[in-house]
Amino acid sequence: MTGLRILRAGGDATIQDAGRAGWLRYGVTPAGPMDWIAHETANRLAGNAPGAAAIETGPGGIAVAAEGAPLRLGWAAAGFAVTLDDAPLPARAAATLEPGATLRIRAVAGGVWAYLAVAGGLRLAPVMGSLATHLRSAIGPFGGRALCAGDLLPCAPGAVAPPLALSGAPGSAPPPGAVRVLWGPQDDAFTDAARAAFAGEPYVLSARSDRMGYRLCGPRLAHARGHDIVSDGIPLGAVQVPGDGQPIVLMADRQPTGGYPKIAVVIRADLPILAQTRPGAAVRFRPVDRATAVAALRAARAALAALSPRPVGAALDLAALASGDHASGFVDARAPD
Amino acid sequence: MTAAPRFLDAGECALVVEFGSVIDEALAARVLALDAALAADPPEGLRELVPTYRSLMIHYDPLVLDRAALVAHVAARLPAAAAPAAAARLWRLPVCYDPACAGGMAAEVAADQAHVAAACGMTPDAVIALHAGATFRLVMYGFAPGWAYLSGLPPALRLPRRDSPRPLIPGGSVIVAGGQAVIAGGPMPSGWHILGLTPARLFDPARTPPLSVEVGDSLRPDPVDAASFAALAGRAAAGETLVRPG
Numbered sequence: 209m210t211g212l213r214i215l216r217a218g219g220d221a222t223i224q225d226a227g228r229a230g231w232l233r234y235g236v237t238p239a240g241p242m243d244w245i246a247h248e249t250a251n252r253l254a255g256n257a258p259g260a261a262a263i264e265t266g267p268g269g270i271a272v273a274a275e276g277a278p279l280r281l282g283w284a285a286a287g288f289a290v291t292l293d294d295a296p297l298p299a300r301a302a303a304t305l306e307p308g309a310t311l312r313i314r315a316v317a318g319g320v321w322a323y324l325a326v327a328g329g330l331r332l333a334p335v336m337g338s339l340a341t342h343l344r345s346a347i348g349p350f351g352g353r354a355l356c357a358g359d360l361l362p363c364a365p366g367a368v369a370p371p372l373a374l375s376g377a378p379g380s381a382p383p384p385g386a387v388r389v390l391w392g393p394q395d396d397a398f399t400d401a402a403r404a405a406f407a408g409e410p411y412v413l414s415a416r417s418d419r420m421g422y423r424l425c426g427p428r429l430a431h432a433r434g435h436d437i438v439s440d441g442i443p444l445g446a447v448q449v450p451g452d453g454q455p456i457v458l459m460a461d462r463q464p465t466g467g468y469p470k471i472a473v474v475i476r477a478d479l480p481i482l483a484q485t486r487p488g489a490a491v492r493f494r495p496v497d498r499a500t501a502v503a504a505l506r507a508a509r510a511a512l513a514a515l516s517p518r519p520v521g522a523a524l525d526l527a528a529l530a531s532g533d534h535a536s537g538f539v540d541a542r543a544p545d
Numbered sequence: 546m547t548a549a550p551r552f553l554d555a556g557e558c559a560l561v562v563e564f565g566s567v568i569d570e571a572l573a574a575r576v577l578a579l580d581a582a583l584a585a586d587p588p589e590g591l592r593e594l595v596p597t598y599r600s601l602m603i604h605y606d607p608l609v610l611d612r613a614a615l616v617a618h619v620a621a622r623l624p625a626a627a628a629p630a631a632a633a634r635l636w637r638l639p640v641c642y643d644p645a646c647a648g649g650m651a652a653e654v655a656a657d658q659a660h661v662a663a664a665c666g667m668t669p670d671a672v673i674a675l676h677a678g679a680t681f682r683l684v685m686y687g688f689a690p691g692w693a694y695l696s697g698l699p700p701a702l703r704l705p706r707r708d709s710p711r712p713l714i715p716g717g718s719v720i721v722a723g724g725q726a727v728i729a730g731g732p733m734p735s736g737w738h739i740l741g742l743t744p745a746r747l748f749d750p751a752r753t754p755p756l757s758v759e760v761g762d763s764l765r766p767d768p769v770d771a772a773s774f775a776a777l778a779g780r781a782a783a784g785e786t787l788v789r790p791g
Binding site: 229230231232233234235236237335336345347390392393437438439440441443444445446463464465466470473474475476498501502505506509 | 553554555556557558559561563566567568592593594595596597598599600601602604607608612685686687688689690691692730731748750755756760
């Protein structure tokens with residue numbers, strides 16, 4: 209059988225498509241990628257539809273091999289080292305992996321989440337209409353668990369084609385460390401001082417963060433009228449504040465409803481910036497209005513649609529790509545010709 | 546006369562229609578009525594509807610559906626929500642109130658029944674009779690997959706949560722606290738009081754469809770003994786839903 213064999217997985221690699229849509233009202237978490245822009249970038253590099261299932265890995269990293277036939281792969285792994293049999297590859301690229309070779313993605317320089325897509329997608333049975341993995345409720349492919357060494361992901365044989373690469377950051381990146389938010393829906397549950405601190409002071413990402421929630425430490429956010437509300441819905445990126453006054457941003461594996469007040473919601477275009485923040489790094493929240501948030505989302509989607517991977521210099525095979533002069537071969541997809 | 550709901554942004558991709566801030570049967574009924582009206586006639590770009598006791602969260606794509614158009618669409622359907630319709634369907638749900646059905650958790654279930662009885666000033670049998678005789682309405686799922694939040698708990702069974710949560714309660718636990726009733730869709734930590742267990746699995750991702758009771762449907766307990774519970778649990782494991790029209 210043709211497939212992608214997992215040779216090594218660091219415990220935080222899962223299969224994720226765009227998320228398990230349609231089940232929120234039944235208490236079922238959508239899951240999906242932590243960094244939707246990098247996930248879509250990997251899929252576009254592989255020639256897939258934007259929401260196709262791909263491998264997400266955290267700092268644990270993965271090593272994979274093609275089995276049965278060459279496979280066409282696309283990846284987006286900023287802050288990770290991507291290597292083919294120990295030769296370095298660009299962070300956002302596509303190439304054909306021949307049987308017998310090993311592709312590795314290892315965290316080295318600040319990367320938190322990386323994505324690896326196989327052209328044609330993964331031939332796995334959807335669970336409740338999706339290939340997203342939710343570890344806590346064990347829903348998804350492979351019984352909803354993380355990928356392990358030995359797993360074989362069935363896929364279609366890939367076309368042998370020249371390697372392609374992108375450089376530069378997709379979308380309109382705001383200043384590093386700034387994450388834009390919309391106030392609400394319960395910002396009125398907080399004191400004026402709390403709102404001022406949230407919008408003005410840095411918050412440090414805690415090591416106790418995971419796919420469900422990013423915990424932040426900083427000036428205490430005091431509630432104006434207690435910290436219990438009757439449960440209501442939780443959108444992706446909601447900043448909830450429990451009784452200790454320390455904010456938690458609810459990420460891909462969030463619960464669909466909850467009973468802590470939400471002071472703000474991270475705008476969708478900036479969620480990847482927060483997702484890719486490392487524990488110990490400072491985050492600043494910058495409130496914007498709704499029109500700005502919608503414009504930023506439109507710009508991010510347009511930038512993804514406009515991605516145009518280019519052949520890497522004159523090199524037309526992966527070995528040449530691996531050993532070649534990357535700096536001269538890259539083309540910034542955003543740069544005008 | 547009912548107050549107009551508030552429209553609150555929850556980011557640029559979700560809108561909250563908030564009918565109130567408390568748990569109230571009339572509010573919940575209005576939420577469910579609006580939920581049904583929007584589900585029957587969704588504007589393009591509406592992604593998902595998440596009803597709760599007091600509000601409806603509308604997930605949408607703001608590049609397809611403009612917020613002002615969404616608010617207008619909702620506002621046009623509010624009169625329907627002001628005169629909520631009754632539950633569409635009534636289901637009988639097998640529930641075993643014999644602590645023996647809980648196996649290794651039998652002592653905890655017996656202790657919870659005794660605690661609820663003492664706190665509510667009645668005998669454990671009276672607690673069970675009140676719960677078993679009630680008709681509940683499934684107002685929302687939340688917390689975890691298939692955790693069903695019900696309205697309709699008799700007011701006499703109102704009491705606070707336990708002082709300390711249990712690290713794990715069994716899936717199927719029939720629990721009460723804070724004036725609310727819940728059917729636990731799966732095993733989770735919980736500080737609520739366990740009155741019994743249902744052998745039915747309200748949620749089973751391996752089954753098609755995974756959910757057997759819709760939001761807005763009514764549920765009435767169908768008491769079963771511990772021997773029947775064991776047999777029914779085996780059938781549930783084989784994929785039977787066990788709920789039947791009431």
